[in-house]
Amino acid sequence: MPPPDFLPALLRPELAELHAYTPVAGDFPVRLDANESPPLLSAEARAALERAAAPEDWGRYPDARLVELREAIAARCGAEPGEILAGVGSDEVISIVLTALSRPRQGAHAASIVTVSPTFVMYKLSARARGMRAVEVPLDAGWDLDVATLLRAVEFARPNVVFIASPNNPTGALMSEDRLEAVIAAAKDALVIVDEAYIDFSPRDQLALRRRHPNVAVLRTLSKIGLASLRVGWLIGAPELVAELDKVRQPYNLPVLSQRAATFALRELDGELRRVAATVTGERERVARGLTELGLSVAPSHANFLWVGTRRPAGEVFDALAARGVLVRSFHASGGRLAHRLRITVGLREENDRLLAEIAACA
Numbered sequence: 001m002p003p004p005d006f007l008p009a010l011l012r013p014e015l016a017e018l019h020a021y022t023p024v025a026g027d028f029p030v031r032l033d034a035n036e037s038p039p040l041l042s043a044e045a046r047a048a049l050e051r052a053a054a055p056e057d058w059g060r061y062p063d064a065r066l067v068e069l070r071e072a073i074a075a076r077c078g079a080e081p082g083e084i085l086a087g088v089g090s091d092e093v094i095s096i097v098l099t100a101l102s103r104p105r106q107g108a109h110a111a112s113i114v115t116v117s118p119t120f121v122m123y124k125l126s127a128r129a130r131g132m133r134a135v136e137v138p139l140d141a142g143w144d145l146d147v148a149t150l151l152r153a154v155e156f157a158r159p160n161v162v163f164i165a166s167p168n169n170p171t172g173a174l175m176s177e178d179r180l181e182a183v184i185a186a187a188k189d190a191l192v193i194v195d196e197a198y199i200d201f202s203p204r205d206q207l208a209l210r211r212r213h214p215n216v217a218v219l220r221t222l223s224k225i226g227l228a229s230l231r232v233g234w235l236i237g238a239p240e241l242v243a244e245l246d247k248v249r250q251p252y253n254l255p256v257l258s259q260r261a262a263t264f265a266l267r268e269l270d271g272e273l274r275r276v277a278a279t280v281t282g283e284r285e286r287v288a289r290g291l292t293e294l295g296l297s298v299a300p301s302h303a304n305f306l307w308v309g310t311r312r313p314a315g316e317v318f319d320a321l322a323a324r325g326v327l328v329r330s331f332h333a334s335g336g337r338l339a340h341r342l343r344i345t346v347g348l349r350e351e352n353d354r355l356l357a358e359i360a361a362c363a
């Protein structure tokens with residue numbers, strides 16, 4: 001059916017380049033495509049979470065100010081509650097940041113963001129959906145920041161926001177500290193978001209950058225550590241920034257169940273979440289060894305997934321694995337150096353064994 005007559009004239013032109021996010025549908029016995037954690041929470045922890053999540057009154061809105069949740073996040077991250085903005089996943093926090101910080105620089109038609117390539121797609125999608133320009137700077141041959149090119153991009157694009165995921169998705173590794181710091185120093189007129197979605201699987205965090213640079217805010221989430229169903233993510237930033245962003249946040253953005261379960265998990269399940277992270281990192285190293293023994297190239301990972309180089313075109317390996325019931329993530333549609341790369345989320349031990357057996361037959 002053609003769109004209703006009135007619609008084209010109303011739509012933002014940028015929407016023509018965007019697609020709705022639709023995960024691959026189908027019945028795959030092994031899903032290693034979405035960077036969630038496998039179901040490793042103990043039965044006791046799951047029962048305690050269910051008890052903690054239940055609302056006292058189903059008829060009431062949740063706490064609009066997220067008081068307890070922000071206190072629990074702040075205590076965990078060594079921050080003050082006034083430095084925390086919590087959202088429906090870090091996805092919502094990214095969209096709040098971009099809505100609030102979208103004022104074009106003097107003389108420009110639209111505001112810009114700078115990020116790297118490849119990286120998490122929502123930075124660009126969220127920026128484009130708001131009419132902002134997105135400048136992507138390719139990572140270097142070792143999937144690290146290309147500082148010289150980034151500095152040029154910052155100088156010419158004069159971005160409002162710079163997004164750097166570290167560890168990065170889909171490449172897995174932390175960015176070098178000195179390179180990240182050089183970009184932050186060069187972008188001192190912009191907000192630099194250091195996205196630590198995968199920090200629970202990493203040997204170090206980057207919270208100290210916030211103390212050294214007032215233009216840095218850190219993004220975190222519960223999605224990768226076994227609680228993706230809650231959709232809870234947050235930004236840690238200067239209270240003045242958080243107060244402005246809070247004007248854009250929807251009232252009651254986080255449901256009671258998510259607020260309560262997340263608060264409980266942050267306060268009471270620290271040991272359990274650490275155990276989940278340790279199991280995943282142990283499996284990550286085992287799977288990396290297995291893939292390397294099969295002759296595949298595996299980039300060092302500080303996340304809950306592996307960035308794997310394939311001999312055959314990645315699209316063919318993706319299809320062959322899917323036909324064998326194992327869903328991973330391929331970026332071959334982007335072409336270039338991504339045409340031989342797969343991103344494989346670490347699963348349960350038996351899922352990882354199945355992956356290794358199947359990929360041996362088709363990579």
Ligand SMILES: Cc1ncc(COP(=O)(O)O)c(C=O)c1O
Binds near residue numbers: 034090091221231
């Ligand atoms: C780097 C990065 N940031 C943020 C997110 C979004 O996480 P959330 O589930 O909190 O929206 C992801 C999810 O894949 C990610 O890879």
